[in-house]
Amino acid sequence: xxxxxxxxxxxxxxxxxxxxxxxxxxxxxxxxxxxxxxxxxxxxxxxxxxxxxxxxxxxxxxxxxxxxxxxxxxxxxxxxxxxxxxxxxxxxxxxxxxxxxxxxxxxxxxxxxxxxxxxxxxxxxxxxxxxxxxxxxxxxxxxxxxxxxxxxxxxxxxxxxxxxxxxxxxxxxxxxxxxxxxxxxxxxxxxxxxxxxxxxxxxxxxxxxxxxxxxxxxxxxxxxxxxxxxxxxxxxxxxxxxxxxxxxxxxxxxxxxxxxxxxxxxxxxxxxxxxxxxxxxxxxxxxxxxxxxxxxxxxxxxxxxxxxxxxxxxxxxxxxxxxxxxxxxxxxxxx
Amino acid sequence: xxxxxxxxxxxxxxxxxxxxxxxxxxxxxxxxxxxxxxxxxxxxxxxxxxxxxxxxxxxxxxxxxxxxxxxxxxxxxxxxxxxxxxxxxxxxxxxxxxxxxxxxxxxxxxxxxxxxxxxxxxxxxxxxxxxxxxxxxxxxxxxxxxxxxxxxxxxxxxxxxxxxxxxxxxxxxxxxxxxxxxxxxxxxxxxxxxxxxxxxxxxxxxxxxxxxxxxxxxxxxxxxxxxxxxxxxxxxxxxxxxxxxxxxxxxxxxxxxxxxxxxxxxxxxxxxxxxxxxxxxxxxxxxxxxxxxxxxxxxxxxxxxxxxxxxxxxxxxxxxxxxxxxxxxxxxxxxxxxxxxxxxxxxxxxxxxxxxxxxxxxxxxxxxxxxxxxxxxxxxxxxxxxxxxxxxxxxxxxxxxxxxxxxxxxxxxxxxxxxxxxxxxxxxxxxxxxxxxxxxxx
Numbered sequence: 183x184x185x186x187x188x189x190x191x192x193x194x195x196x197x198x199x200x201x202x203x204x205x206x207x208x209x210x211x212x213x214x215x216x217x218x219x220x221x222x223x224x225x226x227x228x229x230x231x232x233x234x235x236x237x238x239x240x241x242x243x244x245x246x247x248x249x250x251x252x253x254x255x256x257x258x259x260x261x262x263x264x265x266x267x268x269x270x271x272x273x274x275x276x277x278x279x280x281x282x283x284x285x286x287x288x289x290x291x292x293x294x295x296x297x298x299x300x301x302x303x304x305x306x307x308x309x310x311x312x313x314x315x316x317x318x319x320x321x322x323x324x325x326x327x328x329x330x331x332x333x334x335x336x337x338x339x340x341x342x343x344x345x346x347x348x349x350x351x352x353x354x355x356x357x358x359x360x361x362x363x364x365x366x367x368x369x370x371x372x373x374x375x376x377x378x379x380x381x382x383x384x385x386x387x388x389x390x391x392x393x394x395x396x397x398x399x400x401x402x403x404x405x406x407x408x409x410x411x412x413x414x415x416x417x418x419x420x421x422x423x424x425x426x427x428x429x430x431x432x433x434x435x436x437x438x439x440x441x442x443x444x445x446x447x448x449x450x451x452x453x454x455x456x457x458x459x460x461x462x463x464x465x466x467x468x469x470x471x472x473x474x475x476x477x478x479x480x481x482x483x484x485x486x487x488x489x490x491x492x493x494x495x496x497x498x499x500x501x502x503x504x505x506x507x508x509x510x511x512x513x514x515x516x517x
Numbered sequence: 518x519x520x521x522x523x524x525x526x527x528x529x530x531x532x533x534x535x536x537x538x539x540x541x542x543x544x545x546x547x548x549x550x551x552x553x554x555x556x557x558x559x560x561x562x563x564x565x566x567x568x569x570x571x572x573x574x575x576x577x578x579x580x581x582x583x584x585x586x587x588x589x590x591x592x593x594x595x596x597x598x599x600x601x602x603x604x605x606x607x608x609x610x611x612x613x614x615x616x617x618x619x620x621x622x623x624x625x626x627x628x629x630x631x632x633x634x635x636x637x638x639x640x641x642x643x644x645x646x647x648x649x650x651x652x653x654x655x656x657x658x659x660x661x662x663x664x665x666x667x668x669x670x671x672x673x674x675x676x677x678x679x680x681x682x683x684x685x686x687x688x689x690x691x692x693x694x695x696x697x698x699x700x701x702x703x704x705x706x707x708x709x710x711x712x713x714x715x716x717x718x719x720x721x722x723x724x725x726x727x728x729x730x731x732x733x734x735x736x737x738x739x740x741x742x743x744x745x746x747x748x749x750x751x752x753x754x755x756x757x758x759x760x761x762x763x764x765x766x767x768x769x770x771x772x773x774x775x776x777x778x779x780x781x782x783x784x785x786x787x788x789x790x791x792x793x794x795x796x797x798x799x800x801x802x803x804x805x806x807x808x809x810x811x812x813x814x815x816x817x818x819x820x821x822x823x824x825x826x827x828x829x830x831x832x833x834x835x836x837x838x839x840x841x842x843x844x845x846x847x848x849x850x851x852x853x854x855x856x857x858x859x860x861x862x863x864x865x866x867x868x869x870x871x872x873x874x875x876x877x878x879x880x881x882x883x884x885x886x887x888x889x890x891x892x893x894x895x896x897x898x899x900x901x902x903x904x905x906x907x908x909x910x911x912x913x914x915x916x917x918x919x920x921x922x923x924x925x926x927x928x929x930x931x932x933x934x935x936x937x938x939x940x941x942x943x944x945x946x947x948x949x950x951x952x953x954x955x956x957x958x959x
Binding site: 218249250251252253337338341342350352355383403414 | 581585
């Protein structure tokens with residue numbers, strides 16, 4: 183989720199300075215790491231299809247404030263991936279890779295879906311255009327386009343560390359670009375899987391995400407470890423593969439949890455081992471919601487707040503205000 | 518008429534080609550800047566309207582006046598609008614929104630960083646340095662604050678401090694804006710080739726990261742300027758054109774293209790391009806340049822119209838004058854008008870901004886007021902870093918010539934004309950004739 187000072191302000195880019203033609207020598211403001219908001223992952227969802235209990239729905243939303251500070255298209259030449267680990271070793275066994283062509287005059291783009299099994303040959307499973315339902319070979323449907331941003335959270339309250347006065351959903355009325363993929367659960371391997379999304383530019387991993395808020399809450403700098411207390415590890419986190427999360431970031435996660443659980447707490451340690459690697463675990467045979475996968479209306483913030491703060495804070499007083507659909511593609515239409 | 522129409526069509530077609538990624542048809546060259554090549558590939562987004570985004574966030578702020586995040590984004594967008602339109606009042610709106618955000622959330626680094634940048638843009642260099650310095654001291658990860666510290670230090674003539682800040686910035690994150698600042702420092706110190714290389718890297722980084730709109734176009738403008746300064750006219754033109762492709766209606770791109778055409782002696786095209794530029798943003802320097810082109814093509818009445826406009830701009834609000842002091846001082850000095858005002862403006866300017874070109878403007882105004890020794894002192898200060906800028910060297914040459922330092926004068930005038938024989942429609946001719954006189958008398 184793109185939240186917090188660095189994330190959201192990165193969207194706007196920062197202001198360049200004005201000078202006259204003779205000496206407009208002042209460079210634009212600093213671009214965010216990665217630079218392109220089209221490659222910023224907002225959220226990842228995985229849930230059993232409400233239409234067909236044998237199917238799983240995978241959603242990755244990217245491009246925060248789509249349509250306001252950018253035109254809501256996907257980046258051509260980049261790869262948007264949904265990765266599946268089906269044997270619990272934090273390594274992908276299957277990658278669904280989505281790529282886009284250049285937008286036409288109406289901003290419509292071609293879409294191509296490839297299934298890339300680990301150690302196997304990639305195969306094109308779907309081709310079509312953004313804004314339409316595309317049949318997936320071997321079963322399932324794909325759709326990519328701009329939708330209402332399903333996320334709900336009191337961002338301003340978070341920055342103030344002051345919830346429930348009264349609590350406003352910052353994301354009301356905002357849009358996001360999303361890739362929605364519904365496939366037979368059997369094609370994902372085991373029923374117990376791990377899901378994460380990543381964006382790639384050439385060989386570079388630009389962003390990745392599994393569970394909500396891991397980078398935002400635990401990785402410096404954040405509201406608990408603001409700028410000045412230690413160096414930022416956010417870029418490092420975005421560039422790391424989940425298989426390396428424990429080694430690279432366990433200490434950071436434990437640090438933050440110990441604020442609330444006490445130094446040396448075994449609960450903090452256990453939680454850290456649950457939260458890392460940053461992979462959204464889901465039993466596709468179960469209809470249970472977060473932390474079993476993540477459905478659109480699940481209040482992940484409330485759940486995580488309670489977990490992280492050891493019950494000290496249990497809610498941001500903000501609930502879902504989007505009208506999700508009970509049929510594909512499930513997200514509410516763009517505002 | 519028909520010829521101009523055809524030329525316009527070609528210009529438009531090339532611009533459209535750039536947008537659609539169809540490729541700009543130019544002969545290939547080993548030296549082709551990598552950023553221009555990168556612009557020919559698809560994937561360049563188009564920027565949605567800044568005004569629409571401003572309305573969007575203004576609406577959110579109306580609904581929730583305590584939304585410090587929306588206030589900050591709103592402030593940043595007002596500042597971006599100021600840059601796109603040249604409307605300095607937008608900076609005041611930016612200041613208001615950002616100050617509000619900081620009132621609500623005093624520790625919100627992005628708002629503080631943005632406000633420091635606005636101060637810088639308004640030429641409140643000391644305020645910018647102070648605020649950026651405060652932010653950086655409390656948040657060593659605040660790289661934008663570091664950049665502003667460097668920029669403000671540079672404007673105040675504190676070159677060592679500026680270099681320190683920029684190198685710390687480059688170490689923290691070698692991003693396009695960091696590279697652009699390193700390029701600027703290289704250029705100030707006379708290494709234009711290195712500056713071009715760094716700026717091309719910056720431009721390439723900007724394109725690859727998907728940057729769009731005016732910020733992306735800015736890099737191409739700088740590349741245009743750097744190449745123009747060393748007489749690489751066609752390359753300069755390509756860069757300005759690329760800037761126009763990245764940001765439709767970019768007045769600086771149009772003016773840059775006009776500048777190249779004027780240097781190439783293609784006066785009617787140059788006039789047309791400048792007219793389009795000043796119709797969008799009537800910046801004094803561009804209006805003056807248009808006047809010069811009218812003067813050169815035998816239209817003294819039209820020239821005078823433009824010059825009168827420049828003077829009118831100078832008479833406007835105090836805030837405008839602060840930002841345009843230097844341009845006005847140079848305009849008056851170049852055209853031998855209101856020479857006392859030229860000096861006053863240049864002296865006011867050097868109080869606020871003590872960089873190379875502040876000293877240069879003062880030197881030129883002093884020279885035109887007959888104070889040759891004072892002018893020499895000022896121009897020496899201006900040339901201290903070794904900047905290879907044709908206008909700067911021309912000013913120095915004229916000053917030393919007036920002091921009877923003939924050899925030095927010839928050296929400097931020759932250097933100016935070698936860099937770019939047509940660095941300015943009117944002034945290059947003066948450089949040439951003065952050099953000829955000095956050579957004849959030697």
